[in-house]
Amino acid sequence: MSERPLTDEERDLVEAIGRGPDGRSTDIASGLGVPRWLASHVRHCSRCGAPLTASVPPGENRERMACTACGLVSYINPRLVVTTLPITEHGDLVLIRRGIEPAIGTWAQPGGFLEIDETLGEGAVRETLEETGLVVEPGVLVGLYSRLEAAVVTLVYEARIVGGQARPCAEALEVTTFAPTAIPWAELGFKTSWWALRDWMRLRHPELPVPDHFEGREGH
Numbered sequence: 001m002s003e004r005p006l007t008d009e010e011r012d013l014v015e016a017i018g019r020g021p022d023g024r025s026t027d028i029a030s031g032l033g034v035p036r037w038l039a040s041h042v043r044h045c046s047r048c049g050a051p052l053t054a055s056v057p058p059g060e061n062r063e064r065m066a067c068t069a070c071g072l073v074s075y076i077n078p079r080l081v082v083t084t085l086p087i088t089e090h091g092d093l094v095l096i097r098r099g100i101e102p103a104i105g106t107w108a109q110p111g112g113f114l115e116i117d118e119t120l121g122e123g124a125v126r127e128t129l130e131e132t133g134l135v136v137e138p139g140v141l142v143g144l145y146s147r148l149e150a151a152v153v154t155l156v157y158e159a160r161i162v163g164g165q166a167r168p169c170a171e172a173l174e175v176t177t178f179a180p181t182a183i184p185w186a187e188l189g190f191k192t193s194w195w196a197l198r199d200w201m202r203l204r205h206p207e208l209p210v211p212d213h214f215e216g217r218e219g220h
Contacts, residue, residue: 083111103189
C-alpha cells in the first residue's frame with residue numbers, strides 16, 4: 001500500500017497530538033529515520049543477497065533500506081523489550097544492578113527482548129526469572145516507553161512475586177528489594193526505568209514525592 005503525503009489539516013492535527021506519553025523517555029527527535037548505527041548492520045538483501053542502499057522507494061515517502069538488485073525493501077522496526085516491576089507481598093519493589101552493558105552497574109527493572117514465539121506476558125515472566133530467580137505474575141501495565149536511542153520500545157508490567165528465590169547472575173550483579181521511599185533514583189541506568197518508576201509511584205503511592213528530572217546515567 002502506497003504512503004500518500006499528509007494534507008495540511010492532517011499534519012496540523014498530528015502535530016497537535018504530539019509524541020504521546022511514551023515520548024517522555026527519549027530526547028531524540030522523531031522522524032529522523034533508522035539510526036545510522038543500526039542501518040550499518042543491515043547491509044544485504046535477505047532475498048537475493050545483493051547490497052542494500054538507503055533510498056526512497058516508489059510508493060514510499062521516507063528513506064528505506066532497499067535492495068539494489070531485486071527491489072526488496074528491508075523494513076527496520078523497533079524491537080520490543082518486556083520488563084516487570086516485581087512487587088513483594090509487603091509492597092516493596094525488586095530492582096537489579098545490571099551486570100552487562102548498556103548501563104552496567106546501575107539499577108533497572110528486570111527484563112529483556114521478547115522472543116518471536118512467546119506472548120508479552122510469557123516474555124516478561126521468562127526474563128524476570130532468568131535475571132532475578134523470581135517467578136512473577138504480570139498484572140497492571142504500567143506503561144510503554146519509546147527509547148529511540150536504542151531503537152526499542154520498553155513495556156513495563158507491575159508483577160506479583162509468586163515463587164522462586166532471589167539470586168544474582170551474570171546479567172544482574174545484585175537483586176535487591178527497595179521500599180517505595182528508598183528507590184535509588186540517582187543510580188538508575190535508563191530514562192525508561194525512571195519514567196516507569198515515576199508512573200508506578202503515582203499509581204500506587206501518589207502521596208510520596210518523586211524526582212522531577214532524571215539524574216541517572218542514560219545507557220546507550
